[in-house]
Amino acid sequence: MRHVKFLECIQCGKRHEALPAECRCADCQGLLEVLYDYDYVARQFGREELASSREYNLWRYLPLLPVAPTTKRTPLRVGWTPLYHTPALAASIGLETLYVKDDGQNPTGSLKDRAAAVGLAKALEAKAQSVACASTGNAASALAGNAAALGLKAYIFVPERAPLGKLAQLLIFGATVVSVQGSYESALQLSAQAIDSCGWYNHNAAINPYLLEGKKTVSLEICEQLDWRVPDWVVVAVGDGCTIGGAWKGFWDAYHIGLIDRLPKMIGVQAAGSCPISRAFHSGEPLVPMAEDTLADSIAVGAPLNPDKALRAVRHSGGTMVTVTDEEILQAMRHLGQTTGVFAEPAGAAVLAGLQKLLEEGMVGAKESVVLCVTGNGLKDVKNGIVAAGQPLLVPPDINQLLSLLPSTK
Numbered sequence: 001m002r003h004v005k006f007l008e009c010i011q012c013g014k015r016h017e018a019l020p021a022e023c024r025c026a027d028c029q030g031l032l033e034v035l036y037d038y039d040y041v042a043r044q045f046g047r048e049e050l051a052s053s054r055e056y057n058l059w060r061y062l063p064l065l066p067v068a069p070t071t072k073r074t075p076l077r078v079g080w081t082p083l084y085h086t087p088a089l090a091a092s093i094g095l096e097t098l099y100v101k102d103d104g105q106n107p108t109g110s111l112k113d114r115a116a117a118v119g120l121a122k123a124l125e126a127k128a129q130s131v132a133c134a135s136t137g138n139a140a141s142a143l144a145g146n147a148a149a150l151g152l153k154a155y156i157f158v159p160e161r162a163p164l165g166k167l168a169q170l171l172i173f174g175a176t177v178v179s180v181q182g183s184y185e186s187a188l189q190l191s192a193q194a195i196d197s198c199g200w201y202n203h204n205a206a207i208n209p210y211l212l213e214g215k216k217t218v219s220l221e222i223c224e225q226l227d228w229r230v231p232d233w234v235v236v237a238v239g240d241g242c243t244i245g246g247a248w249k250g251f252w253d254a255y256h257i258g259l260i261d262r263l264p265k266m267i268g269v270q271a272a273g274s275c276p277i278s279r280a281f282h283s284g285e286p287l288v289p290m291a292e293d294t295l296a297d298s299i300a301v302g303a304p305l306n307p308d309k310a311l312r313a314v315r316h317s318g319g320t321m322v323t324v325t326d327e328e329i330l331q332a333m334r335h336l337g338q339t340t341g342v343f344a345e346p347a348g349a350a351v352l353a354g355l356q357k358l359l360e361e362g363m364v365g366a367k368e369s370v371v372l373c374v375t376g377n378g379l380k381d382v383k384n385g386i387v388a389a390g391q392p393l394l395v396p397p398d399i400n401q402l403l404s405l406l407p408s409t410k
Contacts, residue, residue: 011030031306056077058217060079082102103218108146109376119214136162137380157187158187185303204305263317267320274300277311281321345380
């Protein structure tokens with residue numbers, strides 16, 4: 001992979017060879033990130049090459065991914081999800097220009113399919129037969145579905161609160177599912193012990209640096225779908241921190257090879273009941289773990305492993321963090337669905353709740369352009385969808401009783 005220079009520790013700066021199973025710094029056990037030879041990539045890859053590409057998935061960005069051209073890839077269509085211009089939603093919240101990136105349209109229903117596509121390619125390069133991860137749900141579904149498509153065995157560790165919709169996906173895909181009594185942190189710890197004991201490929205997004213590279217393709221798509229006009233703000237829900245870290249990396253890479261001429265500001269949104277990264281951002285103090293108390297299970301992470309990449313993304317971009325309540329999330333689910341036709345799970349709708357709060361506070365201006373990243377489909381958590389939307393009308397087969405209950409049709 002001529003375009004990949006090395007892996008670099010974000011803690012101590014030590015450089016490592018970009019081996020497919022490399023996850024931690026050998027010196028300090030810090031997290032690693034992939035660094036590219038931008039000059040080389042820029043000579044090989046640009047807007048013209050993308051304009052002529054007929055590969056409408058994340059692999060259209062292969063020159064900016066740490067995967068060899070000959071490596072087998074998931075046969076599922078991952079990436080190139082729709083970016084909707086949403087004037088009705090924009091007007092309803094007092095904004096001129098708003099887009100919704102609907103990553104719930106990925107094969108298993110979330111942005112995490114992007115991570116799995118690249119992570120599993122690296123697992124195949126490492127000649128792994130079995131892969132494992134801990135997840136609040138979406139990363140697990142993505143790993144299980146894409147592993148099934150590739151014929152790999154998946155071992156999944158989820159906290160016992162994981163929604164039934166996500167558990168159903170895991171079981172349908174044939175994964176070995178371990179429901180761990182306790183928090184996401186408990187599931188992560190048990191998965192790490194099992195990975196070490198059994199020799200499985202470590203597919204934990206907060207640890208494996210290659211998964212973030214898959215996530216960054218959401219930003220490359222946003223740039224291309226906006227005809228390389230960079231939005232002023234990009235809003236991403238934050239749990240472990242690697243999704244917003246990946247989104248920022250996508251813009252950073254695009255800027256450094258000349259695809260775009262400026263960078264957006266990043267907004268990270270956390271649930272008020274699980275917001276350790278937001279607290280650290282606003283206080284300037286080291287992160288302090290907290291309880292996981294929110295219905296937005298995808299971002300219910302009280303002890304995140306990737307806060308440094310998240311905080312770096314927000315700070316370097318000149319962005320901010322915001323917290324929203326569960327009630328605000330439920331209202332945003334309903335508002336998003338009724339104005340755009342996009343059904344988001346709670347974490348996916350949290351971005352709208354966060355944007356509304358920042359608009360009210362004057363942090364985001366009415367004339368600025370914004371992209372909301374909806375990271376997961378609402379069908380993954382139907383229970384909270386019903387809580388947000390309310391119950392249907394219940395009537396006997398009698399037209400008069402129906403008409404008495406219907407709102408005015410005039």
